Each structure stands twice: as structure tokens, then as C-alpha cells.
Amino acid sequence: VEGGKLNAFFPADGTDGYSRVFTQEKEGFVEAKLKKDGQEVATLAISDASSDEAAKGKFASATDKVGAHPLVTVGKNQSAALVNGRFQIKVSSQTLDADARKALLAKFDLGGLSKL
Secondary structure: HHHHHEEEEHOOOHHHHEEEEEEEEOOEEEEEEEOOOOEEEEEEEEEEEOOOOHHHOOOOOOOOEOOEEEEEEOOOOOEEEEOOEEEEEEEOOOOOHHHHHHHHHHHHOOHHHHHH
8 A cells, every 4th residue: 555545544733742754665664753842742553564474473362452542562662453354553652642542543544444
């Protein structure tokens, strides 16, 4: 999937007072920094994991969900969800807890992304 097509599924700029700045875009991957009051709060990313069995495999034992999608916590600073068995969305943050990261994941257009 062309990286630019994935931009539309990120939370809108200005959501909950956050500014969103895209920092990387390439085939099958987009990353954005989320800032509030000029401080970086989180890194958001969508990647096409269709050919990455290891990435998809970590969701097999997921017990939590965001919407209908499996959710895992990676380490203490990252949460990830797998949309439609293909797209991995991640929120990484040194300051946000797991619940806040999950809330951010829920602000992605998960329904739209699952139709790609």
C-alpha cells in the first residue's frame, strides 16, 4: 500500500488538543509524531504487515482488543493493534500509560483501514 494512502487513517490533527506531524512515509509504512503544548507525547505508526508473519504472530495470544481488533502491549511504552489481519498500528510513548495509548489507537479510522 502506498504510504500516502495510510495518512487518512490517523487521528485528525487537533484531536484532543494534539498536533500531528508526519515524519516518515514509504511503501507500506507511515509514522507521525504527536505533540501537545510543543512537547512530543507519542509516535504513531501504521505498517502493512501482510508479509511479516512474526509481526502478525504476536497478536495470536492477545487478550485485549481495541474495537474488534487484537491489542498487545510491547514492553512498557508501546501498544499495538492488528487491523484486518494485515495492518499493524502502534502508539509508542514514554509518558502515556497503556490505557491512554489504547485510547489513541481507538482514534484511528479502524473501520476504514480494515477495508483496504
